[in-house]
Amino acid sequence: MYEKITAENPYEVPMRIYPAVHYTMGGLWVDYELMSNIKGLFVLGEANFSDHGANRLGASALMQGLADGYFVIPYTIGNYLADEIKNPLVPSNHEAFDEAERKVSDRIDQLMSIKGSRPVESFHKSLGRIMWNKCGMARNAQGLQEAIKEVRELKEEFWKDVRIPGEINEMNPELDKAQRVADFIELGELMCIDALHRNESAGGHFRDEYQTPDGEALRRDDEFMYVAAWEYISEHQWQLHKEELRYEEVKPTQRSYK
Amino acid sequence: MEHYTMHLTLKVWRQKNADSKGRFETYEVKDISSEMSFLEMFDVLNERLIREGKEPIAFDHDCREGICGTCSMYINGRPHGPWHATTTCQLHMRAFRNGDTIVVEPWRAKAFPVIKDLIVNRNAFDRIIQAGGYISVNTGNAVDGNAIPIKKENADKAFAAAACIGCGACVAACKNSSALLFVSAKVAHLALLPQGEPERKTRVVSMIEQMDKEGFGSCTFTQACEAVCPKEISITNISRLKKEYLRAGLESDR
Numbered sequence: 001m002y003e004k005i006t007a008e009n010p011y012e013v014p015m016r017i018y019p020a021v022h023y024t025m026g027g028l029w030v031d032y033e034l035m036s037n038i039k040g041l042f043v044l045g046e047a048n049f050s051d052h053g054a055n056r057l058g059a060s061a062l063m064q065g066l067a068d069g070y071f072v073i074p075y076t077i078g079n080y081l082a083d084e085i086k087n088p089l090v091p092s093n094h095e096a097f098d099e100a101e102r103k104v105s106d107r108i109d110q111l112m113s114i115k116g117s118r119p120v121e122s123f124h125k126s127l128g129r130i131m132w133n134k135c136g137m138a139r140n141a142q143g144l145q146e147a148i149k150e151v152r153e154l155k156e157e158f159w160k161d162v163r164i165p166g167e168i169n170e171m172n173p174e175l176d177k178a179q180r181v182a183d184f185i186e187l188g189e190l191m192c193i194d195a196l197h198r199n200e201s202a203g204g205h206f207r208d209e210y211q212t213p214d215g216e217a218l219r220r221d222d223e224f225m226y227v228a229a230w231e232y233i234s235e236h237q238w239q240l241h242k243e244e245l246r247y248e249e250v251k252p253t254q255r256s257y258k
Numbered sequence: 259m260e261h262y263t264m265h266l267t268l269k270v271w272r273q274k275n276a277d278s279k280g281r282f283e284t285y286e287v288k289d290i291s292s293e294m295s296f297l298e299m300f301d302v303l304n305e306r307l308i309r310e311g312k313e314p315i316a317f318d319h320d321c322r323e324g325i326c327g328t329c330s331m332y333i334n335g336r337p338h339g340p341w342h343a344t345t346t347c348q349l350h351m352r353a354f355r356n357g358d359t360i361v362v363e364p365w366r367a368k369a370f371p372v373i374k375d376l377i378v379n380r381n382a383f384d385r386i387i388q389a390g391g392y393i394s395v396n397t398g399n400a401v402d403g404n405a406i407p408i409k410k411e412n413a414d415k416a417f418a419a420a421a422c423i424g425c426g427a428c429v430a431a432c433k434n435s436s437a438l439l440f441v442s443a444k445v446a447h448l449a450l451l452p453q454g455e456p457e458r459k460t461r462v463v464s465m466i467e468q469m470d471k472e473g474f475g476s477c478t479f480t481q482a483c484e485a486v487c488p489k490e491i492s493i494t495n496i497s498r499l500k501k502e503y504l505r506a507g508l509e510s511d512r
Contacts, residue, residue, distance in 0.1 A: 001324060004341070004348045005295075119308040121301060165313050170275065171374040173316050174308070 019137060021128075023061065024187075025204055029229040029241075033076035034068060037231075040084075042077060044068040049229070108168055111178050116161030120178045123158050127151065127181070127188055135192050140208040144196040151189045152236065158185060190230055190238055197240070200224045216256055262292045264356035268303070270315055271363045276371045276379075282361075292352040296339060297322060297329065299351055316375040322347040324488065327423030330430070331376055332363040337427035337486045345425065345488040365426050367435035369473045382472040383424050383440065389468035390461035391444045393453045412450045419447035421489040428483035428491070434475030439483035441465050442499035443491045449502050459509055462502040 002010050027049040034042050034050075045065035090096075134147035158181070166172040201210040201217035202224070210218040225245050230238040265288050273280030287303050294302070297319050304314035320328040329346040333339035339349045354360065362376065370378040422443035429437050445462050448454030454461070477496065484493045 001348065004324075004344060004350065007350070007352055117309070119305045121305050121308075163308055165308055165311075171316060171377065174314060 021132070024191075033079065034072055035076070035080065040080065042073060042080075044073055049227070107179070108175065110159075111162065111175065111182070112164055112168055114159065114162050114164070116163045118157075118161050119163055120174055120181050123154065123162060124177075124181045124184065126154055127185055130154065131188050131191070135188070135195055137204075138206045138208055139195050141196060144192050147192045148189060148196070151185060151192060155185045155189070158182065189236070193238065194228055194230065198224055198228065212254075216254065219252075219254070221252065260292075262352075262356070263289050264292070264351070264354065264358070266290055266299075266354065266357070267359040269359065269361045270376070272315070272375055273364075273372050275374055280372065290351055292350070294351045295322070295347060296331075296333070296349040296351065296353075297347050316373075316377050318377050319347060324348040325423060327425035330365050330378065330380075330425055330427070332365060332430060334361055337365070337430045338425075338488050343488055343490050345423075348488075365430035367426075367429045367474070369435065369437070370426060370429065378426075380424075380426050382474070383426065383437070385472065386437065386441060386465050386468045387424075387444065390457060390463075390465040391448070392457075393448065394456055395453055406452050408451065416447050416450035419443045419450070419491065419495050422447075422487075422491050423489055425488065427486050427488060429474065431482040431486040432475065432477075433480065433482070434478055436477040436483075437469050437472070437474040438477040438496055438499070439487065439491055439493065441469050442493075442495035445502055446495040446498045449498065458502070459506045462499060463506050466503065 002008075002015065006016065008016075023046070027047050028036050028043045030036050030043050030048045030050060034044060034048060036043050036048075045068055046061040048064075048068075051060060051064045051067070130147050130150045134143035134150075162178060164172075164174050164178050166174060168175065195205060195207075198205060199207065199210065200220035200223070201207050202219050203217075206217055210220065212218050227243040227245060229241040229243060231241060233239050265286065268285045268287060269282045270285060271280055272283045285303060287299065290299050290302070297317070300315060300317060307314045318328045318330055320326045322329075324345040324347060327345075329338075331338070331346045333346065333349070338344060338346045340353050341349050364370075364372050364376045365378045365380075367378075369382040370380055373379050420443075422440060424440060426437075426440070428439035429435050445465060448461065449458055479493070479496070481493055484491065
């Protein structure tokens, strides 16, 4: 695969290695039954925040998919449904369905009615550039504050100037992509807020301000030994819920690659 | 590798939907880098088309790592283009020279109707998998890795067959639009392993039945499928499928 991409044979020429975004850590909050804070909505694999979010090492996404799918969900879904079995089916003409449908179609109508000048792809690239430069492998408070401002400006521009060709009721990959990029912009803002809030370095989060004299990540367990779960409140507003981490058997130590 | 840029002429199949008639449209693209992937070249063209107020070219893509089997384009008369054992997303523009004309079409097969431009509907493959491409054994608790010894030869063959990503290049390349290489890879993969044993007699029959129902053609063993397969699925899998089919016919309880 490397040779197809670079046209260089890694057996003959040293491999060129550079960092790139592969995954986003974290995911939706779930309880130990893998149910989210919406009753009956279960989240499996790398979409949830648990093991994969806590530990982004090779193959942990696959492992979590297998563990959740094989060992957890077959029992917890049954457990949930056991209490529901006496309840009749909720008909799809229930007002909640209508409201959900209205919300989605309103958002689609809004996106299509913008008829601006910039393609979705260009917004995606702009967002990527902000995140890469200021919320990348090493971040600092100043950069993150700038990034939050820039992402908010980008969001405003997106909802004013995005151009989505085609129609609603046909195969429309641009409309599909626009919905995703709209979500990415929101997630990007939250990632910056979270990174700014966490005044320490840990795992994939390295803050320039918090490093040991020889450049290793400096954790501050007394203040930040918790999982941060952010709840959406309203535009630009999220509420932090802390989930304490207790290590009873294994004691966390400083990680060092030396 | 020397880097260069090129100007290209693209002839791309445009079709609004399954009911309308398609046609080739010609596009000139400039300053295309030899380091770009084929899909990135389309991204550049699409961004330009959108800015010009035109409809971008719809094409299927997902992982862009050569493992999901989503990208599907007939490039200069060959599924996935000129490079051997390479999906469209892994094809890079250094495969072409300045001034080249590149013709791009969707997969063409009765069982793969065009949805839009270069996107075809490959649900027929999903229905073939639903007909038999699964195992019924309960996963239960994890079993020791080596509890059931499997011959190295079988493990290797099953693994090679399991490399099929279901892209449909075999169907697109076949003059009969036969799906036999795809079906044979799935059948061989499961027939070679102990997990596939419970459905061994019914799987192959059900999958072939579904394949015929979907309107794929018959196999006349031209071997075009093997030549264009991005995952190098061997036609020896077809021989194995035939053996399995015969065996099922002789032993089946149905």
